[in-house]
Amino acid sequence: MSFKFALVGNPNCGKTTMFNEVTGSTQHVGNWPGVTVEKKEGKARRFKEDIRVIDLPGIYSLSPYSLEEIISRNYILEEKPDVVINIVDATNIERNLYLTTQLIELGIPVVVALNMMDALESRGDQIDIPRLEKQLGVPVIPTSANKAQGTKELIEKSLQVAQSAATGQLGESITIFDEQIKKSLDELLSFITPQCNQVYPPRFATVKLLEGDEIVIAKLQPNSAFMALITTTRGRLEQEYDNDMETIVADQRYQFISKVISKSVKKKLSVGGLTVSDKIDKILTHRILAIPLFLLVMYVVFTITFGFIGTFTIDYIDHLINVTLADAVTTLLHSAGAAEWLDSLIVGGIIAGLGSILVFVPQIMILFFFLAILEDSGYMSRAAFMMDRLLRKIGLSGKSFIPMIMGIGCSVPAIMATRTLENEKDRRLTIILTPFMSCGARLPVYALFAAAFFANAQSLVIFSLYILGMVVAILSGILLRKTLFKGEAEAFVMELPPYRIPTIKGLMIHMWDKGKGFIKKAGTVIFAASVIIWFGQTFDFSLHMVEEVSDSIFGSVGAFIAPFFAPLGFGDWRSSVALLTGFVAKEAVVATMGILNNLGEVGEGSVELMASLQTYFTPLKAYAFMTFTLLYMPCIAAFAAIKREMNSWKWTLFTVGYQTGTAWIVSFIVYQGGKLLGLG
């Protein structure tokens, strides 16, 4: 027989650890249809029965207010898993049980995994499990997923429940609400049963109708008489309890939980006492020390990732791919007598294209490793706590801070890091703004132009571009929030989980999850694009291979679009082609400039190239060109990451169009404004 178990629980309850422990390497990650929320599935190991385990998003409630909640609710109601395994953090049992009180109304058997028992015991607290089972009306299994304790018993119990659960609702017998509400619910229940049994479990439906849940109302379409009864009942109760219905229901759930806790949980520590975690927090979020410490943490992460280790791995892999591998393949192709175009396609197109992406993989892995440490340890949410005030000014919340700051290193991991934002609107806006943070690959372009045209103020000019990027991001945030992303900004109500020492296994899984996705999915887009770009640089419109890039399709296109850049001060075909190739990687702008000025492959320090550029650029034109390079559509790797995280072509194209449009306008202002001021 085959079974389907769904894992449900609050964020930070150890659900992911539990899922990894139960499914091991059998898991695979996808997206829920139409949304960017991850869907993880796997098979329970070490059991002869065929058990599919689905990891639902971490949620606090089953209200219809967030994407994650709607997904979880719909999954349970529509897919009807055999058992819902509710992971409850034993050290934070009071709030965790709130979700439990909602789950037992869904008509699917629930098994509670009382997780983090080890932490609870080391704290000296005690939970009377048989008593808790009786009060909740569902089986409760103590577990410590990080130590692999209790997971076998948990699955065994769930199997047992699944096999005997023809009777269904195990939690049916318990009462959460007080007499008066229960009476009103029963009244509605008798009304509802015949018409809704198919769609929703009746108990769930009555509570939701009373609360005025729009999704449930739309689906059940109660007739006008029934609707009137619901409205009067709600009105009567709201008046009696002097509050709105949703509040009354939430209140009563928590009162029920308080009763349960008072009987089955024994706490050693008085409320508000200081744990080790509290003491660490006192320093890390200290009124004066917090921000310097945060900057120090960021500085360390950046120097390691983008400094010596990162650069070393990039150079090493670059050499491995573009020299060792490329030479070997060339030799092989020659000895096989392959055509020149084939050699060019494989070595110049595919290997060079994939190489330009693969060189970033170790760096991305290192960055994700650090981010996993920051996240799993609980520090990430403190960063959001500290920076919320700042980001609120541009219509975002503290949670957007980390991706934005990472953008200074590389847009690709930064865009992928937006996944930690739960609100889809905030996530999309953050993705659009992140590439305005000037990434490392744009630095060689600035270095070349600053040296050629601003010899006396190089670092000031480069620094001004970083600031310009941030200013554009801030202004764009304000503009987009007032237009496209209208409406109330995401509430900032966030749990600050206790500090925990991350496990190596957890960090590795975390890092690999993201890195793997980058290689696999970005790889397919990049592979195709490399071929197209190679083609554009190598052939002319009559499909003959060309000697000079200026004769190629790209050369012609460059000449064609050059007038588009004329109002910005660089209507030269070489600049246009350089910007086109900048799409592969921003640093390619420098290499292309070298080739097009008939200097061959040169670096950003080439004196000849600077002299050549000085013949057709002025300082003002150079600044406008750098501005455009800073702001226009990011490189192909970032493009692929945007597509992956937006999970929508419409949004991806909008993002790229918005960035390029902004680049044009800002460069226009820089150039024309400069001319008006007589700087030309």
Added chain:
Amino acid sequence: METTLNECRPGDKVVIVRVSGEGPVKRRLMDMGVTRGAEILVRKVAPMGDPIEVNIRGYELTFRKADAGNIIIQKLES
């Protein structure tokens, strides 16, 4: 004496009398256990003056001062 949570200082222990306001923020606060009768210990204010951090129902929660203004409380001790 009844007042609102944004008037409290770090170290204050209070009990929630009522949560006013409406909409998703209120709903989220309720889901997180900010309901009538719950005890709150005000932990701290973020370095830039907002948001605040409180201990409620045995865990740490942060929200903005503007939303704290909708939480009507009674001080237990200071």
